[in-house]
Amino acid sequence: MHMHIKDNLAEVDQQIKKACIKVGRDPSEVTLIAVSKTKPNEYIDAAYKEGMVDFGENKVQELRDKMEEISHRINWHFIGHLQRNKVKYIIDKVSLIHSVDSLRLAEKINEEGNKRGIIVNILVQVNIANEESKFGVEKEALYLLIHSISKLSNVSVKGLMTIAPYTDNPEENRAFFAKMKELYVDIKSKNIDNVNMEILSMGMTNDFEVAIEEGATMIRVGTGIFGERNYK
Numbered sequence: 001m002h003m004h005i006k007d008n009l010a011e012v013d014q015q016i017k018k019a020c021i022k023v024g025r026d027p028s029e030v031t032l033i034a035v036s037k038t039k040p041n042e043y044i045d046a047a048y049k050e051g052m053v054d055f056g057e058n059k060v061q062e063l064r065d066k067m068e069e070i071s072h073r074i075n076w077h078f079i080g081h082l083q084r085n086k087v088k089y090i091i092d093k094v095s096l097i098h099s100v101d102s103l104r105l106a107e108k109i110n111e112e113g114n115k116r117g118i119i120v121n122i123l124v125q126v127n128i129a130n131e132e133s134k135f136g137v138e139k140e141a142l143y144l145l146i147h148s149i150s151k152l153s154n155v156s157v158k159g160l161m162t163i164a165p166y167t168d169n170p171e172e173n174r175a176f177f178a179k180m181k182e183l184y185v186d187i188k189s190k191n192i193d194n195v196n197m198e199i200l201s202m203g204m205t206n207d208f209e210v211a212i213e214e215g216a217t218m219i220r221v222g223t224g225i226f227g228e229r230n231y232k
């Protein structure tokens, strides 16, 4: 039933390599996150057996349920919209929160991190296409947000994340990915305390090759690995 996961992973791997070669990048610069949302743990196990260690989930409750059952060491990535009252359930269990888009949320993460004596790694989510339906800070407000977050001692900014518009033609997103890279490089050049631009999380099943060509260091692939999602 999930036998296709092995083949899908091999294919995604090939596509990553091809995109890297096209622009002269080293494939080891790109981390593949397997987005396992809505999929049962046996799918995660199957991907884990193929060597995957980075998994992405977008719902706090679903992530907690899965973690309870899975015993092997996984790097969990929280990629969905995070409500402040749920921060406490995940911050010491995930390796990276990709979806911080407000100072209020960052302050809550800082407070909970402080209570536990940990520094929480985050990405700042950018709404690069100014889509009304999307979470993320607009690029005009990004610098101010990053400067404010940089003052929080239990939060460490590791980079930027974006969800590009849904499209069948990935070329339509190329300019958005290029703009993300430009912001990433510019913020990096400012050497802000507590802000390290090391991770640029962009690209999903439909557009990850273009995202890699434009500089993604993390791609988040669900459908391409696990198949279509079934939302009941």
Ligand SMILES: *Cc1c(COP(=O)(O)O)cnc(C)c1O
Pocket (backbone or CB within 6 Å): 035, 037, 058, 079, 080, 163, 204, 205, 206, 220, 221, 222, 223, 224
């Ligand atoms: C669901 C999701 C993905 C994966 O989407 P696919 O198109 O299935 O690859 C990536 N990133 C985020 C934030 C998601 O919610």
